[in-house]
Amino acid sequence: MATLLIVEDDALLLDALSGQLKQLDYSVCTASSVPQAMALLQMQAVDGIILDLGLPGADGIELLTWARAHIAGLPVLILTARDGVEDRVQGLNAGADDYLTKPFNMQELQARLQAMLRRARQPAFTQASSTQGPQLTTLGPLVLDHAGQAAALNGDPLDLTQREWELLALLAHRVGEVVTRDDVLAAWRASPTEPGQAAAPLASNALEVYVHRLRKKLDASPLNIRNIRGLGYMLNRP
Incomplete structure (x- = not known):
């Protein structure tokens, strides 16, 4: 059972x-x-936070920044009436995993919470290994070295950008499963910016470009990145 902290000053909504x-x-x-949320987080472990921004005394962004500095990997979903693009950008750039505006649909909130908590349980860029040494994933002719963040196809190194590596590692980690656009964008937000690129909000259309580029680099293999309409992408097992 996951434990959630709700930080909200509207007593009825809370x-x-x-x-x-x-x-x-x-x-x-x-x-x-x-202050109440900070005190609670120092006394009790939680699996995720639902965070309002318009709080008395201090803005919710202050709590988000504090949580990012003190509790590594804690998932945070912002739930607020602030629906402006600048507000969304500020919240996501401050480290929020997701952003939902009020009024909201409970089924959508539940789905977003499940996705957020699932991502927290399944790190995007690591492959569990019971042995010491390099962490490798082998999918037919494709081999991923997670320790070195490198990949080889048919024994030849693949020339991948940081974003392409992260996308490929996430698809390979969940091979045969649907990886949503939100999963990829959240993983990208959690990683450093590519060299030579300014930090900027990540757009869904940018993801399509990276998927296209990655497909071309895997073209000489039986691996296929499928577009699952309305959901996301899936890497087929070879």
Whole structure:
């Protein structure tokens, strides 16, 4: 059972949201201000945060920045009435994993929470290994060296940019499963900017460009990146 911290100063919304999440088998703790949330996080471990921005005394971004500095990998979903593009950009650039505006649909919130928590449980760029030494993933003629962030196809090194490597590693880590656009964009947001590129909001159309480029580099193999309409992408097993 995942434990969620809801940081919200609207008592009615806080009570309603807590009740609905508990019905969905989440364990819930609550805070109505940034200091209260910080104190709770120092006493109790949680699996994720639902964070309002318009809080009394201090903005929710302050809590987000503090959490990123003190609790590595803690998933944060911003839930706020601020629906401007600049607000979204600020929240995501500050380290939020997702951003949803009020009023919201409970089913959408549930889906976003599940995706966010799933990403936290399944790191994008690592492959679990029970042995010491280089962490390798082998998919037919494709070999990924996660320690060196390098890939080879039919024994020949692949020339990959940082973003292409991250995309390929995520698809390979979940080979045969659908990887959503949000999964990829969240993984990219969590990684350093490519050399020579300014930090900027990542767009969905940029993902399509990287998928196209990666398909061309895998063209000489039985591996295929499928476009799953309305969902995302899937790397077929060779």
